[in-house]
Amino acid sequence: MVVTRRDALAGAFAIAAAPALSAVPARAAVPPANKQAPSFYRYKVGDIEVAVVSDGANTFPLPDKLVVNATKEQVGDALQKAFLPRDKMTIHFAPLAINTGGKLVVIDTGNGPGANAASKGAVGQFQTNLKAAGIDPKDVDIVVISHFHGDHVNGLLTADNQLAFPNAEVLVPATEWKYWMDDGEMSRAPAGRMQDLFKNNRRVFEAGLQKKVTPYEWGKDIAPGLLAVETIGHTPGHTSYVLSSGSDKVFIQSDVTNHPDLFVKNPGWHLGFDQDGDKAESTRRKVYDMLVAERLKVQGFHYPFPALGNIEKDGAGYRLVPAPWSPVI
């Protein structure tokens, strides 16, 4: 039988290894790397090459109200069931760099340089991992923004407030643009997080980008093979995408769910960051029923890296089945 209690065996380890090693010249022990592999991953959708390029992950003590309509205890139980610590939350960020053959398209830009410094490198890794993937930000033709939260837009600017993708056209959802740039909406927004979001979007898009953006509409291709689809609720203009080439396609969900072990498993749970919880839930159920019915691959901005998988029904909710990593493309 398998032995995992090893206290009784303490001290035994040196015996087998000793004889042969004595014949080998002593070498200094190799130091541990203390560094993760560059976190990027490539796959094909037909002729299109997708690179999932991690922006890192944010780990923080589980807040009392991460989920508006579930107790901290229930959320802890869901995390523990998924073999995760029950008192902490880790959220991953997965921007994309898509080579359509003619255009190099980035979708969402991560937490940006400020968060990178504040987190001591835990997040804001997008530029570093792009470089590891051999992608020069100057070569990016189009940056597509799914919605106007900081983890999606802050990477548009460098640490000294220059354009992080200097040659790229920046495409934004027309409805999202109208909402966050509206002074009336800003004046009516509650103090705290919502006011901070308005201010951050003015910082990024007015001070930083000088409003040089191209608003896009839902139901149209906004880059070769990239169809924008309305998935509102998380924000007023929240957008997902269908990327397709030939008969192959993937649904790029953006933030239709946050962490799959909480919100794919429990589609009725409302994330505190969802601006309209009820609308976000109805969007989520429609999208996930469609993903199940069509057996469609899904790429999730907040899924664990590389954030690609399929969805199956699981009781009253759903389950993410991660796609197997292919060591070749």
Next chain:
Amino acid sequence: MVVTRRDALAGAFAIAAAPALSAVPARAAVPPANKQAPSFYRYKVGDIEVAVVSDGANTFPLPDKLVVNATKEQVGDALQKAFLPRDKMTIHFAPLAINTGGKLVVIDTGNGPGANAASKGAVGQFQTNLKAAGIDPKDVDIVVISHFHGDHVNGLLTADNQLAFPNAEVLVPATEWKYWMDDGEMSRAPAGRMQDLFKNNRRVFEAGLQKKVTPYEWGKDIAPGLLAVETIGHTPGHTSYVLSSGSDKVFIQSDVTNHPDLFVKNPGWHLGFDQDGDKAESTRRKVYDMLVAERLKVQGFHYPFPALGNIEKDGAGYRLVPAPWSPVI
């Protein structure tokens, strides 16, 4: 509602992108990378640093009798349920490089240079990915072999039959060593695959390594923190490991199961490569019941990269819950 049928939208994509791009100097389209990210991944077990270093994956048409006691149709159904092609099989290979702080230990060596050439790089990637991880084979102190199948031992030698890890002691399971080196066992082995295995092991261990190996026993630490445990059935001396440091540990299963969607899900299925199918099954059930009871992390040589996860019960079988990738170590 979400639109995934996009035929009606053909030709619409250029509209939004056209205006701003006309102001930007024309640049040549960036070529696709056509190359996967280096497939290695690091994690900590207490103070010990583990690097999962992929040897690649082998994809082949589903054989009639991959599973001895299930039909090709049943196997295809299981693959399809897991969102994999029902007519193909992909097997991944995940050797390890473990830095204990004092010793650099490799567990299993992959398919080796011959298979690398024959597969045009699909397998035999271990040396390339070790290099990408910054690991010099000359720095490896110990190579541990779990069992004597080609995908575990062939990477012991270079293309010109030199030692791939020239300064390492090679540790082999005593029972496995005795079995494959026994002339009587070889003479009694059936022609075909079993004879080929005997011949391959003579090639690697006699011609190549000149029998310079150190046999090890089960129930003992064979390197700092690395306990060898008997898990026979797949081969007569098949070995797994418990790697531990402080209160943290991981079960390194080797080939207790092959692909999780077939053999974790269906522990009663007998892989054609299992030498003693009944014994392999009873070992598998004991190990997986233990992994569930102890909520013990498991590293599987044939799981999809990075091949780390936990096990939960799923009906009459089990389910692998992959560990989330951490973009920092």
